[in-house]
Amino acid sequence: MPHTPAPAFDKPHLDEFINELAVMLIWVDAELRVTKLNIMANHILGCKQSPIGQSLFELFPALADYRASLVETLLKQKKLSLSQQMLDYGDRTHPCYVTVYPLLSGPEALIKIEDLSHQTLLDDMVIQSEKMVTIGGLASGMAHEVKNPLGIILQNIQNILHRLDKTAEKNIVVAQELKVSLDEINRYLEARNILKFMDNIRIAIDRALQIIATMLNFGTQNPIHMKNENVLELIENALSFVEQDYDLLHSFDISRVKVNRDFPIYPIPPIVCSGTQLTQVFFNLIKNAIQALHHIPQSEITLRVIDQPDAVIISVSDNGQGIPPHLLTNLFKPFFTTKSREQGTGLGLAVSHYIISENHHGTLTADNLPEGGACFTAVIPRHPC
Ligand SMILES: Nc1ncnc2c1ncn2[C@@H]1O[C@H](COP(=O)(O)OP(=O)(O)O)[C@@H](O)[C@H]1O
Ligand SMILES: [Mg+2]
Structure with missing residues:
Protein backbone atom coordinates (compact mmCIF):
# COMPACT_ATOMS: atom_id res chain seq x y z
CA MET A 1 0.00 0.00 0.00
CA PRO A 2 1.57 3.32 -1.02
CA HIS A 3 2.11 5.85 1.70
CA THR A 4 -0.32 8.71 1.10
CA PRO A 5 1.65 11.96 0.95
CA ALA A 6 0.98 14.56 3.62
CA PRO A 7 -1.83 16.89 2.56
CA ALA A 8 -0.79 20.09 0.82
CA PHE A 9 -2.31 22.46 3.36
CA ASP A 10 -0.47 25.36 4.83
CA LYS A 11 -0.22 25.35 8.59
CA PRO A 12 -3.06 27.75 9.52
CA HIS A 13 -5.55 25.97 7.28
CA LEU A 14 -4.43 22.67 8.61
CA ASP A 15 -4.83 23.84 12.22
CA GLU A 16 -8.36 24.90 11.41
CA PHE A 17 -9.01 21.60 9.69
CA ILE A 18 -7.67 19.67 12.65
CA ASN A 19 -9.86 21.62 15.05
CA GLU A 20 -12.99 21.12 13.06
CA LEU A 21 -12.53 17.63 11.74
CA ALA A 22 -10.25 15.85 14.14
CA VAL A 23 -11.37 12.36 13.20
CA MET A 24 -8.77 9.70 12.45
CA LEU A 25 -9.76 6.64 10.47
CA ILE A 26 -7.40 3.68 10.68
CA TRP A 27 -7.85 0.36 8.91
CA VAL A 28 -6.28 -2.69 10.58
CA ASP A 29 -5.89 -6.32 9.49
CA ALA A 30 -6.60 -9.48 11.49
CA GLU A 31 -3.34 -8.98 13.45
CA LEU A 32 -4.37 -5.44 14.27
CA ARG A 33 -1.65 -3.99 12.04
CA VAL A 34 -2.34 -0.74 10.21
CA THR A 35 -3.15 -1.15 6.51
CA LYS A 36 -4.59 2.22 5.58
CA LEU A 37 -5.22 5.69 7.04
CA ASN A 38 -7.32 8.72 6.21
CA ILE A 39 -5.57 12.06 5.58
CA MET A 40 -6.03 13.21 9.16
CA ALA A 41 -4.57 10.06 10.72
CA ASN A 42 -1.76 10.09 8.20
CA HIS A 43 -0.93 13.67 9.01
CA ILE A 44 -1.05 13.19 12.75
CA LEU A 45 0.66 9.81 12.99
CA GLY A 46 2.87 9.85 9.94
CA CYS A 47 5.09 12.78 10.87
CA LYS A 48 8.13 10.71 11.81
CA GLN A 49 7.65 7.42 9.95
CA SER A 50 4.85 5.77 8.05
CA PRO A 51 2.49 3.95 10.42
CA ILE A 52 1.55 1.42 7.72
CA GLY A 53 2.40 -2.06 8.97
CA GLN A 54 2.78 -0.96 12.58
CA SER A 55 0.75 -2.57 15.30
CA LEU A 56 -2.19 -0.54 16.57
CA PHE A 57 -0.76 -0.88 20.07
CA GLU A 58 2.58 0.62 19.03
CA LEU A 59 0.68 3.68 17.86
CA PHE A 60 -1.67 3.80 20.84
CA PRO A 61 -0.25 1.84 23.81
CA ALA A 62 -3.33 2.81 25.86
CA LEU A 63 -5.47 0.56 23.62
CA ALA A 64 -3.48 -2.56 24.60
CA ASP A 65 -5.84 -2.98 27.57
CA TYR A 66 -8.60 -3.72 25.05
CA ARG A 67 -6.68 -6.29 23.02
CA ALA A 68 -9.07 -9.13 23.87
CA SER A 69 -12.19 -7.09 23.06
CA LEU A 70 -10.66 -5.95 19.76
CA VAL A 71 -9.85 -9.50 18.70
CA GLU A 72 -13.35 -10.58 19.64
CA THR A 73 -14.79 -7.71 17.61
CA LEU A 74 -12.94 -8.92 14.55
CA LEU A 75 -13.98 -12.51 15.04
CA LYS A 76 -17.62 -11.88 15.86
CA GLN A 77 -18.03 -8.95 13.44
CA LYS A 78 -19.52 -6.82 16.24
CA LYS A 79 -19.11 -3.06 16.55
CA LEU A 80 -17.17 -1.98 19.64
CA SER A 81 -17.41 1.47 21.27
CA LEU A 82 -14.92 2.26 23.98
CA SER A 83 -15.57 4.79 26.71
CA GLN A 84 -13.54 7.99 26.53
CA GLN A 85 -9.83 7.15 26.20
CA MET A 86 -6.76 9.26 26.85
CA LEU A 87 -4.47 8.64 23.85
CA ASP A 88 -0.91 9.93 23.47
CA TYR A 89 -0.03 11.28 20.04
CA GLY A 90 1.48 14.43 18.64
CA ASP A 91 3.17 15.92 21.64
CA ARG A 92 0.40 15.53 24.17
CA THR A 93 -2.43 13.40 25.51
CA HIS A 94 -5.83 13.74 23.82
CA PRO A 95 -9.26 12.73 25.16
CA CYS A 96 -10.79 10.55 22.39
CA TYR A 97 -13.76 8.42 21.53
CA SER A 117 -9.84 18.11 22.82
CA HIS A 118 -11.81 20.89 21.21
CA GLN A 119 -15.01 19.80 22.92
CA THR A 120 -13.23 19.45 26.26
CA LEU A 121 -11.80 22.92 25.82
CA LEU A 122 -15.29 24.27 25.20
CA ASP A 123 -16.55 22.53 28.34
CA ASP A 124 -13.64 24.02 30.29
CA MET A 125 -14.49 27.45 28.91
CA VAL A 126 -18.07 27.21 30.08
CA ILE A 127 -16.94 26.10 33.54
CA GLN A 128 -14.32 28.85 33.57
CA SER A 129 -16.80 31.55 32.65
CA GLU A 130 -19.22 30.23 35.28
CA LYS A 131 -16.36 30.47 37.76
CA MET A 132 -15.61 34.01 36.64
CA VAL A 133 -19.20 35.02 37.29
CA THR A 134 -19.02 33.52 40.78
CA ILE A 135 -15.65 35.11 41.46
CA GLY A 136 -16.98 38.43 40.15
CA GLY A 137 -19.84 38.19 42.62
CA LEU A 138 -17.52 37.22 45.47
CA ALA A 139 -15.12 40.02 44.60
CA SER A 140 -17.81 42.67 44.71
CA GLY A 141 -19.13 41.19 47.98
CA MET A 142 -15.62 41.38 49.42
CA ALA A 143 -15.13 44.87 48.08
CA HIS A 144 -18.26 45.98 49.96
CA GLU A 145 -17.04 44.32 53.16
CA VAL A 146 -13.58 45.88 52.93
CA LYS A 147 -14.97 49.32 52.13
CA ASN A 148 -16.49 49.74 55.61
CA PRO A 149 -13.39 49.15 57.79
CA LEU A 150 -11.29 51.23 55.39
CA GLY A 151 -13.81 54.04 55.73
CA ILE A 152 -13.57 53.78 59.53
CA ILE A 153 -9.75 53.96 59.43
CA LEU A 154 -9.89 56.98 57.15
CA GLN A 155 -12.42 58.76 59.34
CA ASN A 156 -10.34 58.11 62.46
CA ILE A 157 -7.18 59.44 60.83
CA GLN A 158 -9.10 62.57 59.94
CA ASN A 159 -10.32 62.82 63.57
CA ILE A 160 -6.76 62.52 64.90
CA LEU A 161 -5.52 65.25 62.55
CA ALA A 175 -4.86 71.32 76.23
CA GLN A 176 -5.18 74.16 78.78
CA GLU A 177 -7.03 71.88 81.23
CA LEU A 178 -4.25 69.31 80.96
CA LYS A 179 -1.53 71.97 81.01
CA VAL A 180 0.12 70.80 77.80
CA SER A 181 1.13 72.93 74.85
CA LEU A 182 -0.50 72.10 71.53
CA ASP A 183 2.43 73.82 69.83
CA GLU A 184 4.94 71.52 71.50
CA ILE A 185 2.89 68.41 70.74
CA ASN A 186 2.77 69.42 67.08
CA ARG A 187 6.49 70.21 67.02
CA TYR A 188 7.24 66.76 68.41
CA LEU A 189 4.95 65.06 65.88
CA GLU A 190 6.61 66.97 63.06
CA ALA A 191 10.13 66.32 64.34
CA ARG A 192 9.40 62.58 64.44
CA ASN A 193 7.62 62.59 61.05
CA ILE A 194 4.45 61.29 62.67
CA LEU A 195 2.20 63.65 60.73
CA LYS A 196 3.82 62.49 57.49
CA PHE A 197 3.19 58.83 58.42
CA MET A 198 -0.45 59.62 59.08
CA ASP A 199 -0.71 61.37 55.76
CA ASN A 200 0.77 58.31 54.04
CA ILE A 201 -1.90 56.15 55.66
CA ARG A 202 -4.59 58.56 54.46
CA ILE A 203 -3.29 58.54 50.88
CA ALA A 204 -3.02 54.73 50.82
CA ILE A 205 -6.56 54.33 52.11
CA ASP A 206 -7.85 56.83 49.59
CA ARG A 207 -6.22 54.79 46.85
CA ALA A 208 -7.62 51.51 48.19
CA LEU A 209 -11.10 53.02 48.30
CA GLN A 210 -10.72 54.19 44.75
CA ILE A 211 -9.64 50.73 43.58
CA ILE A 212 -12.64 49.22 45.35
CA ALA A 213 -15.01 51.73 43.79
CA THR A 214 -13.67 50.88 40.33
CA MET A 215 -13.85 47.14 41.08
CA LEU A 216 -17.46 47.41 42.19
CA ASN A 217 -18.27 49.29 39.04
CA PHE A 218 -16.33 46.81 36.88
CA GLY A 219 -17.84 43.77 38.58
CA THR A 220 -21.44 44.72 37.95
CA GLN A 221 -22.95 43.24 34.84
CA ASN A 222 -25.12 46.24 34.09
CA PRO A 223 -26.72 46.52 30.70
CA ILE A 224 -24.31 48.40 28.48
CA HIS A 225 -24.24 51.97 29.70
CA MET A 226 -22.83 54.56 27.32
CA LYS A 227 -21.67 57.83 28.80
CA ASN A 228 -18.90 60.39 28.62
CA GLU A 229 -15.63 58.84 29.77
CA ASN A 230 -12.03 59.92 29.94
CA VAL A 231 -10.06 57.39 27.90
CA LEU A 232 -6.80 58.06 29.73
CA GLU A 233 -8.46 57.23 33.05
CA LEU A 234 -9.88 53.99 31.61
CA ILE A 235 -6.40 52.98 30.42
CA GLU A 236 -4.90 53.72 33.84
CA ASN A 237 -7.66 51.68 35.51
CA ALA A 238 -6.99 48.76 33.17
CA LEU A 239 -3.27 48.97 33.87
CA SER A 240 -3.87 48.86 37.61
CA PHE A 241 -6.12 45.79 37.15
CA VAL A 242 -3.36 44.08 35.18
CA GLU A 243 -0.89 44.94 37.94
CA GLN A 244 -3.20 43.19 40.39
CA ASP A 245 -4.03 40.23 38.14
CA TYR A 246 -3.53 37.13 40.22
CA ASP A 247 -2.51 34.78 37.38
CA LEU A 248 -0.03 37.23 35.98
CA LEU A 249 1.49 38.09 39.37
CA HIS A 250 2.19 34.43 40.00
CA SER A 251 3.89 33.74 36.67
CA PHE A 252 5.65 36.95 35.81
CA ASP A 253 7.55 39.83 37.41
CA ILE A 254 5.45 42.71 36.10
CA SER A 255 7.70 45.33 37.67
CA ARG A 256 10.32 44.35 35.05
CA VAL A 257 8.17 45.77 32.26
CA LYS A 258 8.68 49.43 31.49
CA VAL A 259 5.41 51.16 30.67
CA ASN A 260 5.68 54.09 28.22
CA ARG A 261 2.76 56.47 27.93
CA ASP A 262 2.50 58.40 24.71
CA PHE A 263 -0.56 60.53 25.47
CA PRO A 264 -1.57 63.96 24.15
CA ILE A 265 -0.18 66.67 26.42
CA TYR A 266 -3.53 68.49 26.53
CA PRO A 267 -6.64 67.08 28.23
CA ILE A 268 -8.53 65.25 25.52
CA PRO A 269 -12.32 65.58 25.29
CA PRO A 270 -14.26 62.64 26.74
CA ILE A 271 -15.80 60.02 24.45
CA VAL A 272 -19.22 58.42 24.68
CA CYS A 273 -18.61 54.76 25.45
CA SER A 274 -19.11 51.97 27.96
CA GLY A 275 -16.28 52.62 30.42
CA THR A 276 -16.56 49.12 31.87
CA GLN A 277 -16.28 47.46 28.48
CA LEU A 278 -13.42 49.60 27.21
CA THR A 279 -11.54 48.96 30.46
CA GLN A 280 -11.99 45.25 29.75
CA VAL A 281 -10.58 45.70 26.23
CA PHE A 282 -7.53 47.65 27.47
CA PHE A 283 -7.06 45.07 30.22
CA ASN A 284 -6.99 42.24 27.65
CA LEU A 285 -4.58 44.05 25.35
CA ILE A 286 -2.19 45.05 28.14
CA LYS A 287 -2.26 41.59 29.70
CA ASN A 288 -1.50 39.98 26.33
CA ALA A 289 1.36 42.42 25.75
CA ILE A 290 2.88 41.58 29.13
CA GLN A 291 2.46 37.85 28.55
CA ALA A 292 4.29 38.27 25.23
CA LEU A 293 7.30 39.67 27.08
CA HIS A 294 7.95 36.59 29.16
CA HIS A 295 11.51 35.91 28.07
CA ILE A 296 12.37 39.34 26.73
CA PRO A 297 15.08 41.32 28.51
CA GLN A 298 14.43 45.07 28.75
CA SER A 299 10.79 44.50 28.06
CA GLU A 300 8.55 47.48 27.35
CA ILE A 301 4.98 48.21 26.49
CA THR A 302 3.80 51.45 24.95
CA LEU A 303 0.32 52.82 25.46
CA ARG A 304 -0.45 55.43 22.84
CA VAL A 305 -3.51 57.67 22.51
CA ILE A 306 -4.10 59.84 19.46
CA ASP A 307 -6.90 62.35 19.68
CA GLN A 308 -8.64 63.11 16.39
CA PRO A 309 -11.75 65.19 15.72
CA ASP A 310 -13.84 62.14 14.80
CA ALA A 311 -12.19 59.35 16.72
CA VAL A 312 -9.79 58.38 19.44
CA ILE A 313 -7.07 55.92 18.49
CA ILE A 314 -5.60 53.78 21.22
CA SER A 315 -2.75 51.40 20.63
CA VAL A 316 -0.99 48.93 22.88
CA SER A 317 2.36 47.71 21.63
CA ASP A 318 5.17 45.62 23.06
CA ASN A 319 8.70 44.66 22.16
CA GLY A 320 8.03 40.91 22.30
CA GLN A 321 8.37 38.33 19.54
CA GLY A 322 5.46 39.72 17.55
CA ILE A 323 2.77 37.64 15.89
CA PRO A 324 3.70 35.06 13.23
CA PRO A 325 2.17 36.56 10.02
CA HIS A 326 0.07 33.48 9.26
CA LEU A 327 -1.66 33.82 12.66
CA LEU A 328 -2.66 37.45 12.20
CA THR A 329 -6.06 36.51 10.77
CA ASN A 330 -6.82 33.93 13.46
CA LEU A 331 -6.18 36.00 16.56
CA PHE A 332 -9.69 37.36 16.91
CA LYS A 333 -11.41 33.99 16.57
CA PRO A 334 -13.00 32.72 19.77
CA PHE A 335 -10.87 30.09 21.52
CA PHE A 336 -7.82 30.78 19.39
CA THR A 337 -4.84 30.64 21.70
CA THR A 338 -1.19 29.71 21.54
CA LYS A 339 -0.93 29.63 25.34
CA SER A 340 -1.21 26.78 27.79
CA ARG A 341 -4.57 26.17 29.43
CA GLU A 342 -3.44 27.92 32.61
CA GLN A 343 -2.28 31.00 30.72
CA GLY A 344 -4.94 31.60 28.12
CA THR A 345 -8.50 30.90 27.07
CA GLY A 346 -8.38 32.40 23.59
CA LEU A 347 -11.29 34.67 24.42
CA GLY A 348 -9.61 38.00 25.24
CA LEU A 349 -9.24 39.28 21.69
CA ALA A 350 -12.52 37.82 20.47
CA VAL A 351 -14.41 39.59 23.24
CA SER A 352 -12.42 42.81 22.74
CA HIS A 353 -13.11 42.77 19.01
CA TYR A 354 -16.80 42.31 19.68
CA ILE A 355 -16.89 45.18 22.19
CA ILE A 356 -15.10 47.59 19.86
CA SER A 357 -16.85 46.68 16.62
CA GLU A 358 -20.39 45.79 17.73
CA ASN A 359 -20.87 48.04 20.75
CA HIS A 360 -18.70 51.01 19.75
CA HIS A 361 -18.79 50.80 15.94
CA GLY A 362 -15.02 51.00 15.84
CA THR A 363 -12.21 48.72 14.69
CA LEU A 364 -9.62 46.63 16.48
CA ALA A 378 -8.47 50.35 18.54
CA VAL A 379 -10.16 53.16 16.65
CA ILE A 380 -13.21 54.40 18.53
CA PRO A 381 -15.41 56.90 16.71
CA ARG A 382 -16.49 59.89 18.76
CA HIS A 383 -20.00 59.86 17.34
CA PRO A 384 -21.00 56.24 16.82
CA CYS A 385 -23.91 56.13 14.40
N1 LIG B 1 0.95 41.12 22.21
C1 LIG B 1 0.94 39.92 21.60
N2 LIG B 1 2.07 39.41 21.05
C2 LIG B 1 2.06 38.21 20.42
N3 LIG B 1 0.97 37.43 20.30
C3 LIG B 1 -0.19 37.88 20.83
C4 LIG B 1 -0.27 39.14 21.51
N4 LIG B 1 -1.54 39.32 21.90
C5 LIG B 1 -2.22 38.21 21.53
N5 LIG B 1 -1.41 37.35 20.89
C6 LIG B 1 -1.78 36.05 20.32
O1 LIG B 1 -3.20 36.00 20.19
C7 LIG B 1 -3.70 34.86 20.85
C8 LIG B 1 -5.11 35.13 21.33
O2 LIG B 1 -5.12 36.10 22.36
P1 LIG B 1 -6.37 36.18 23.33
O3 LIG B 1 -7.62 36.18 22.53
O4 LIG B 1 -6.17 37.29 24.29
O5 LIG B 1 -6.33 34.79 24.07
P2 LIG B 1 -5.28 34.24 25.14
O6 LIG B 1 -4.50 35.42 25.65
O7 LIG B 1 -6.15 33.64 26.18
O8 LIG B 1 -4.43 33.25 24.40
C9 LIG B 1 -2.69 34.58 21.95
O9 LIG B 1 -2.72 33.24 22.38
C10 LIG B 1 -1.38 34.91 21.23
O10 LIG B 1 -0.97 33.86 20.41
MG1 LIG C 1 -5.41 37.19 26.31
Missing part, protein backbone atom coordinates in the same frame (compact mmCIF):
# COMPACT_ATOMS: atom_id res chain seq x y z
CA VAL A 98 -12.70 5.14 19.90
CA THR A 99 -15.12 3.07 17.85
CA VAL A 100 -14.18 -0.14 16.07
CA TYR A 101 -16.20 -1.26 13.01
CA PRO A 102 -15.48 -4.79 11.74
CA LEU A 103 -15.49 -4.92 7.92
CA LEU A 104 -17.65 -7.43 6.18
CA SER A 105 -14.99 -7.99 3.55
CA GLY A 106 -12.81 -10.02 5.87
CA PRO A 107 -11.05 -10.11 9.21
CA GLU A 108 -10.36 -6.42 9.05
CA ALA A 109 -11.63 -3.43 10.98
CA LEU A 110 -11.97 0.28 10.65
CA ILE A 111 -11.08 2.22 13.79
CA LYS A 112 -12.52 5.66 14.21
CA ILE A 113 -10.75 7.93 16.69
CA GLU A 114 -12.50 11.22 17.44
CA ASP A 115 -10.37 13.79 19.18
CA LEU A 116 -12.45 15.52 21.84
CA HIS A 162 -8.43 67.44 63.52
CA ARG A 163 -7.71 66.97 67.24
CA LEU A 164 -4.13 68.11 66.74
CA ASP A 165 -5.27 71.32 65.05
CA LYS A 166 -3.83 74.22 67.09
CA THR A 167 -6.63 76.55 66.11
CA ALA A 168 -9.66 74.43 67.00
CA GLU A 169 -11.41 75.82 70.08
CA LYS A 170 -12.10 72.47 71.76
CA ASN A 171 -8.45 71.42 71.37
CA ILE A 172 -7.23 74.64 72.98
CA VAL A 173 -9.58 74.18 75.96
CA VAL A 174 -8.60 70.53 76.61
CA THR A 365 -6.65 45.45 14.43
CA ALA A 366 -3.40 43.62 15.03
CA ASP A 367 -0.05 44.22 13.39
CA ASN A 368 3.64 43.69 13.81
CA LEU A 369 5.93 46.65 14.29
CA PRO A 370 8.85 47.04 11.85
CA GLU A 371 11.22 47.13 14.81
CA GLY A 372 9.68 43.91 16.24
CA GLY A 373 6.83 43.30 18.66
CA ALA A 374 3.08 43.39 18.25
CA CYS A 375 0.77 46.38 18.10
CA PHE A 376 -3.00 46.31 18.65
CA THR A 377 -4.92 49.40 17.58
